[in-house]
Amino acid sequence: MVKVAPSVLSANFAELKKDLDSIRECGADWIHYDVMDGHFVPNISFGYSILNDIAKVSDLYLDVHLMIEKPMQYVDAFIKSHASLITAHIEAFHHEQEVKTFIQYVHDQGVHVGLSVKPDTPISSIQQYLDDLDLVLVMSVEPGFGGQTFQEQALSKIQELCQLKQNRHYLIEVDGGINATTGQLCREAGVDVLVAGSYVFNAENRKEAIDSLK
Numbered sequence: 498m499v500k501v502a503p504s505v506l507s508a509n510f511a512e513l514k515k516d517l518d519s520i521r522e523c524g525a526d527w528i529h530y531d532v533m534d535g536h537f538v539p540n541i542s543f544g545y546s547i548l549n550d551i552a553k554v555s556d557l558y559l560d561v562h563l564m565i566e567k568p569m570q571y572v573d574a575f576i577k578s579h580a581s582l583i584t585a586h587i588e589a590f591h592h593e594q595e596v597k598t599f600i601q602y603v604h605d606q607g608v609h610v611g612l613s614v615k616p617d618t619p620i621s622s623i624q625q626y627l628d629d630l631d632l633v634l635v636m637s638v639e640p641g642f643g644g645q646t647f648q649e650q651a652l653s654k655i656q657e658l659c660q661l662k663q664n665r666h667y668l669i670e671v672d673g674g675i676n677a678t679t680g681q682l683c684r685e686a687g688v689d690v691l692v693a694g695s696y697v698f699n700a701e702n703r704k705e706a707i708d709s710l711k
């Protein structure tokens with residue numbers, strides 16, 4: 498069964514603990530934590546201190562998605578704030594060695610590591626790192642905002658990652674515009690983890706919304 502990772506970007510921050518308890522009770526598997534710096538994407542969200550607070554009140558796996566220009570500058574802070582997995586964008590790195598250093602460094606601290614691709618970035622851009630990844634995050638919207646429409650080219654990327662998987666252990670995650678319909682298309686394509694923000698947090702019945710994704 499796929500895992501569902503509600504994106505707290507769509508949570509109510511004045512009621513964050515209540516929202517975190519609610520998604521856990523409704524069957525969420527992971528918490529997806531979107532970090533935006535106003536440079537890599539045209540939006541600012543939250544940093545590591547809120548993650549540290551979340552870790553104190555939730556035992557869910559903390560899936561950190563860095564949409565920032567300098568992942569290595571902040572990776573330690575997110576590790577100390579109890580990230581379970583740290584995913585950075587391939588587009589944020591300038592050289593192959595930077596990517597390798599990021600992957601090795603995060604693994605050496607005992608934390609899972611992922612790479613993400615924007616909608617226009619091909620899977621070939623990360624192919625050489627696949628052996629060492631715990632997760633590949635396929636963006637099905639331009640990163641930066643919740644509530645956008647799912648872009649279908651994500652489906653062929655999910656299929657491509659399934660074909661490339663062979664003996665590799667990475668999970669395939671998709672993020673952006675996920676609802677019951679697009680979630681089903683992604684499941685049929687072979688996805689392992691569905692990130693859903695507005696669909697889960699804005700639902701009248703969050704359990705039904707999460708069940709519909711599984």
Ligand SMILES: O=C(CO)[C@@H](O)[C@H](O)COP(=O)(O)O
Nearest residue numbers: 640641642643644674694695
């Ligand atoms: O990373 C992002 C946006 O950059 C996502 O995690 C969104 O937060 C998903 O929101 P919905 O499209 O599900 O509303």
